[in-house]
Amino acid sequence: xxxxxxxxxxxxxxxxxxxxxxxxxxxxxxxxxxxxxxxxxxxxxxxxxxxxxxxxxxxxxxxxxxxxxxxxxxxxxxxxxxxxxxxxxxxxxxxxxxxxxxxxxxxxxxxxxxxxxxxxxxxxxxxxxxxxxxxxxxxxxxxxxxxxxxxxxxxxxxxxxxxxxxxxxxxxxxxxxxxxxxxxxxxxxxxxxxxxxxxxxxxxxx
Amino acid sequence: xxxxxxxxxxxxxxxxxxxxxxxxxxxxxxxxxxxxxxxxxxxxxxxxxxxxxxxxxxxxxxxxxxxxxxxxxxxxxxxxxxxxxxxxxxxxxxxxxxxxxxxxxxxxxxxxxxxxxxxxxxxxxxxxxxxxxxxxxxxxxxxxxxxxxxxxxxxxxxxxxxxxxxxxxxxxxxxxxxxxxxxxxxxxxxxxxxxxxxxxxxxxxx
Numbered sequence: 032x033x034x035x036x037x038x039x040x041x042x043x044x045x046x047x048x049x050x051x052x053x054x055x056x057x058x059x060x061x062x063x064x065x066x067x068x069x070x071x072x073x074x075x076x077x078x079x080x081x082x083x084x085x086x087x088x089x090x091x092x093x094x095x096x097x098x099x100x101x102x103x104x105x106x107x108x109x110x111x112x113x114x115x116x117x118x119x120x121x122x123x124x125x126x127x128x129x130x131x132x133x134x135x136x137x138x139x140x141x142x143x144x145x146x147x148x149x150x151x152x153x154x155x156x157x158x159x160x161x162x163x164x165x166x167x168x169x170x171x172x173x174x175x176x177x178x179x180x181x182x183x184x185x186x187x188x189x190x191x192x193x194x195x196x197x198x199x200x201x202x203x204x205x206x207x208x209x210x211x212x213x214x215x216x217x218x219x220x221x222x223x224x225x226x227x228x229x230x231x232x233x234x235x236x237x
Numbered sequence: 238x239x240x241x242x243x244x245x246x247x248x249x250x251x252x253x254x255x256x257x258x259x260x261x262x263x264x265x266x267x268x269x270x271x272x273x274x275x276x277x278x279x280x281x282x283x284x285x286x287x288x289x290x291x292x293x294x295x296x297x298x299x300x301x302x303x304x305x306x307x308x309x310x311x312x313x314x315x316x317x318x319x320x321x322x323x324x325x326x327x328x329x330x331x332x333x334x335x336x337x338x339x340x341x342x343x344x345x346x347x348x349x350x351x352x353x354x355x356x357x358x359x360x361x362x363x364x365x366x367x368x369x370x371x372x373x374x375x376x377x378x379x380x381x382x383x384x385x386x387x388x389x390x391x392x393x394x395x396x397x398x399x400x401x402x403x404x405x406x407x408x409x410x411x412x413x414x415x416x417x418x419x420x421x422x423x424x425x426x427x428x429x430x431x432x433x434x435x436x437x438x439x440x441x442x443x
Contacts, residue, residue: 042254045372045374046254046255046324047255048248048253049252049253050251050253051245051251051253079285116251118252119338120252120338120343123342129372129398131380132325132326132349136348137347138346140342140344141343141345142343166251166335167335168250168335169334174337192251192335
């Protein structure tokens, strides 16, 4: 199973919080996994990228929808790769009417959304694995290692904001002890092939 | 000149506030205007729609960028159609680092962005005209009329949130006295042709 793309958290019927995740890394991972003979279930937020033919695509809008769809699909999967960038804050109050401008500042209280990959990591069976992505602007390796542990991931891909909506990526792959297994740089297709190679080597043959 | 698509207002290097405007209404208006022999300058936020060949396309990201590009381009244009849905709130403080989740709520203070069409409406010359779009969920006609007056528009197109990212639209066209000139319903191409017809009839021949 692969999660991909952004999610949206609406303030009102028109405005929402999101990020520029394009789904390209997810599409590349799906292509690499299909090429290795895997069945792929893709849980994706709204993107304009085309996913490869042959994936089972489940479209979602919000982080809660992604969590629910991923939780259900994960039961029948060997493992999960969390390439999505779910919106991780949502407004505490959502207006059913479009908020009208008043000329005054708008105080918005945001609360954290449930964490999709952490939820999968906590609930995984002994025979299942979870690979996370960490996108950080500062202290990347440290924060990625903290996330790896907190989310009970088996591997963590650390990358930066320059990955967003780009055709290329530059990542570090971390194992549960926080060691860097591999630096990978190149097109997202290349990065995806190397990640699938590592997953095969470390998680599927064990 | 046509403004089109959404804009983004970033909280930090990753997260932003936006809306689902697709640019389809702008693309349809550009096609209708080109078919009538006009030159078209298109000021567009990030969209995945393809604009017709022949438009002069200026890409922007934020509302401030749209305002600046539109203000400059408008000098050389007969009139402006505001089909964009600029993000109308922005965080007072923008973080240069990705905000880390703390487990606590995040208090976000949003302030209004400058209004692109109102700025054009206030600065237009005697020989220029401005057509606005109002998207409302409630009290549509009343709020559209208020916006028409406040933004110094010559015509106002009133529509609802079902127009967003749809291939069809249903609008009311209001004149400066608040009267409904025409109800238009159908594909965005059809709506665009009728709007251009009204602009020709009421604003270009006077």
